[in-house]
Amino acid sequence: MIYSYITQLFCHYKNRSFQPASFHLFIDSSLAYFSITILCFRIMGMLYMLLQDPTSFSLFVALLVFLLIYITTSSIFSSPCHNKEPPGPTPLPFLGNMLHIDLKKPYKSFMELYKKYGSVFTVHLGPKKVVVLAGYRTVKEALVNHDDVFGDRDPMVIFKEVSQGHGVIWNNGDSWKEMRRFSLTNLRDFGMGKKACEDKIIEESQHLIEVIKKHKGKAFDTSQSICYAVSNIICSMVYGSRFEYDNPEFKSMVDRTIKSAIIYGSPSIQAYNLFPMLFKWITNRRIILEINTANKKLNSVLFSHLKETLNPQMCRGLVDAFFVQKQKEEEAGITNSEFHETNLVFTVMHLFAAGTETTSTTLRWGLLFMAKFPQIQDKVQEELRRVIGDRQVQIADRKNLPYTDAVIHETQRLANIIPTALPHKTTRDIIFQGHFIKKGTTVYPLLMSVLYDENEWEKPHTFYPPHFLDREGKFIKRDAFIPFSAGRRICLGESLTRMELFIFFATLLQHFRFTPAPGVSEDELDLTPQTGLSLTPLPHKLCAASCM
Numbered sequence: 317m318i319y320s321y322i323t324q325l326f327c328h329y330k331n332r333s334f335q336p337a338s339f340h341l342f343i344d345s346s347l348a349y350f351s352i353t354i355l356c357f358r359i360m361g362m363l364y365m366l367l368q369d370p371t372s373f374s375l376f377v378a379l380l381v382f383l384l385i386y387i388t389t390s391s392i393f394s395s396p397c398h399n400k401e402p403p404g405p406t407p408l409p410f411l412g413n414m415l416h417i418d419l420k421k422p423y424k425s426f427m428e429l430y431k432k433y434g435s436v437f438t439v440h441l442g443p444k445k446v447v448v449l450a451g452y453r454t455v456k457e458a459l460v461n462h463d464d465v466f467g468d469r470d471p472m473v474i475f476k477e478v479s480q481g482h483g484v485i486w487n488n489g490d491s492w493k494e495m496r497r498f499s500l501t502n503l504r505d506f507g508m509g510k511k512a513c514e515d516k517i518i519e520e521s522q523h524l525i526e527v528i529k530k531h532k533g534k535a536f537d538t539s540q541s542i543c544y545a546v547s548n549i550i551c552s553m554v555y556g557s558r559f560e561y562d563n564p565e566f567k568s569m570v571d572r573t574i575k576s577a578i579i580y581g582s583p584s585i586q587a588y589n590l591f592p593m594l595f596k597w598i599t600n601r602r603i604i605l606e607i608n609t610a611n612k613k614l615n616s617v618l619f620s621h622l623k624e625t626l627n628p629q630m631c632r633g634l635v636d637a638f639f640v641q642k643q644k645e646e647e648a649g650i651t652n653s654e655f656h657e658t659n660l661v662f663t664v665m666h667l668f669a670a671g672t673e674t675t676s677t678t679l680r681w682g683l684l685f686m687a688k689f690p691q692i693q694d695k696v697q698e699e700l701r702r703v704i705g706d707r708q709v710q711i712a713d714r715k716n717l718p719y720t721d722a723v724i725h726e727t728q729r730l731a732n733i734i735p736t737a738l739p740h741k742t743t744r745d746i747i748f749q750g751h752f753i754k755k756g757t758t759v760y761p762l763l764m765s766v767l768y769d770e771n772e773w774e775k776p777h778t779f780y781p782p783h784f785l786d787r788e789g790k791f792i793k794r795d796a797f798i799p800f801s802a803g804r805r806i807c808l809g810e811s812l813t814r815m816e817l818f819i820f821f822a823t824l825l826q827h828f829r830f831t832p833a834p835g836v837s838e839d840e841l842d843l844t845p846q847t848g849l850s851l852t853p854l855p856h857k858l859c860a861a862s863c864m
C-alpha cells in the first residue's frame with residue numbers, strides 16, 4: 317500500500333507540468349534542494365508510521381499530508397515572479413530531468429518534450445539548466461533576429477578539456493572571431509565555393525570511383541573510402557595537398573577522428589559532461605584524450621614539414637597562411653596575437669574533423685537512401701543520363717539537374733545529422749517569446765524540429781524529394797532547410813559542403829547502381845541512426861554495380 321502511495325506521488329512529480337525555472341530560482345542552492353529532500357523523507361517517515369495502522373483516520377491524514385505536499389510544491393513551482401521562465405518537466409534534485417531523457421537519443425526526448433511544453437522549454441540535464449528552442453519560427457527568431465544574444469558557444473566539458481579554449485568551434489570572444497574570420501577568408505582564398513575547389517572535388521571523385529570499382533560489385537562498407545575522399549578536400553585546402561588512401565598517417569588520422577566522433581555521443585561521455593567529477597575515470601574519456609594527443613602529434617610533424625618548405629609568396633594552404641600571418645604579427649611587435657601554434661593546431665583539427673565526418677556521413681546516408689528507395693535512384697540516374705551522359709558532372713550542371721539536387725537536399729533534411737546543433741549560450745538576460753532566459757543559460761537550437769517541422773514540410777518523416785520541387789519539377793529552396801544552422805554560428809563549411817555533396821553524389825550515381833548486400837532486401841536496410849557527434853548510418857554494406 318505504502319508502495320502504491322509513494323509510486324503515485326513519484327509519478328505525479330515526474331509527469332506534471334510546471335515552471336521549473338521558478339523552482340530553480342526559489343531554491344537557488346543545492347543546500348535548499350537538500351533541505352527539501354530531507355523534509356520529504358521526514359514526511360514519508362510519518363506517513364509510513366501512519367499507514368502501519370490502516371484505519372480510515374490514518375488514511376485520511378495520509379491523504380491530507382500528500383495534499384499539503386502538492387499544494388506547497390505547486391505554489392513554489394508557479395511562484396508569480398518567475399512564471400515567465402520557459403516551462404518544462406519537474407527536475408529532481410541532483411538528477412534534474414535525467415529520467416525524462418534517453419541518453420542514447422537525447423534529441424528524441426527533446427522532440428517529445430517539445431510536443432508537451434511548446435517551442436521554448438527548459439530541461440535540467442543533471443545540474444545543468446538548458447533551454448531548448450524548437451520549430452522553424454522559434455529557432456530562426458533566436459539565431460537570426462537575436463544572434464547577438466544566442467550566438468555564443470557553450471562548450472561541453474569534454475571539448476573544453478580537449479580544446480583548451482582554442483580553435484574555431486568551441487570557444488568565444490576575440491580568439492573565436494579571429495580564428496573564424498581567418499579560416500573563412502583562407503578557405504575561400506584556397507577555393508571554397510570556387511572553380512579551384514570544384515577541380516579538387518572532381519579529381520578526388522575519380523580516385524573514389526577507382527577504389528569502388530575494385531570491389532567489382534561485391535558488397536563493401538561505404539564508410540572508409542568515402543571518408544578518405546571527403547577528408548582529402550579539406551586536407552588540400554588546409555595543408556595544401558591530398559593524401560593517398562593507403563598513407564598510414566592519413567588513414568590513422570581519419571580513422572581516429574571518425575572513432576572519436578562516435579565516442580563523443582556515447583552515454584558515458586554525456587554523463588561525464590554533466591558530472592565531470594563523478595565520471596573522470598571512464599574509459600571513453602581516456603580514449604578521446606589519447607586520440608587528441610595522437611592527432612596533435614601528427615599535426616606537429618606535418619606543420620614542421622610545411623614550415624621548412626614555406627614560401628611566403630606562394631601559400632599552399634591555410635597552414636602556410638597562418639605562419640605568414642604569425643610572422644607578420646611578430647614583426648609588428650603584437651604581443652597578444654591569436655596567431656600562436658596552439659590556436660593553429662586546434663583550428664586545423666576542428667576544420668579537419670568538421671570537414672571530414674559531416675560530409676562523409678551525409679554522402680553515406682545518400683547512398684543508403686538510394687539503395688533503400690530504388691525508384692528514386694532510377695529517377696536520379698535517368699536525369700543524369702539525359703542531361704550529362706558520359707561526361708564529368710560540374711557545378712554548372714546543378715541548375716539542369718533539379719531532381720538530383722532535390723534528392724541531395726532531402727538526404728540532408730531527413731538524415732538530420734546534427735539534430736541539436738552544437739550548444740549555444742546566452743550573452744545576456746532576454747525576454748524571448750514571453751519567456752525570461754537568464755544570461756549564461758545553455759541553449760540547444762533543436763534543428764531536428766525545424767527539419768521535421770509539420771508546419772513546413774508536407775511529409776516530414778518520409779524521404780520525399782518533391783519537398784524541393786515545384787509543380788513543373790524545378791528546384792525550389794525551402795526556408796526551413798537549415799541543416800547548417802543559422803546566425804552567427806552558422807556552419808563555416810556550408811558552401812564547401814554543398815559543392816562536395818553535389819559533385820560526389822552525382823558522379824557516384826552516374827557510375828554505379830547502389831543496392832543492398834546479397835541476402836538483404838530493401839525493406840531490411842535499417843535507417844536507424846547511430847548517435848555520435850552526428851547521426852551516422854549504422855554499419856552496413858552496399859553493392860555498387862558499374863553502370864557506365
Ligand code: HEM
Nearest residue numbers: 485670671674675678734737738800801805807808809813
Ligand atoms: C553535411 C555537412 C555539414 C553539416 C550538416 C554541418 C553542420 C554544422 C552545424 C549544425 C554546426 C553548428 C552550428 C551552430 O552551432 O549553430 C556547424 C558548425 C561548424 N562547422 Fe559544419 N557542417 C558540415 C560540414 C562542415 C565542413 C565541411 C566544415 C569545414 C570546413 C565545417 C566546419 C564547421 C565549423 C568550423 C563550425 C563551427 C562554427 C562556429 O562555431 O563558429 N562544417 N556545422
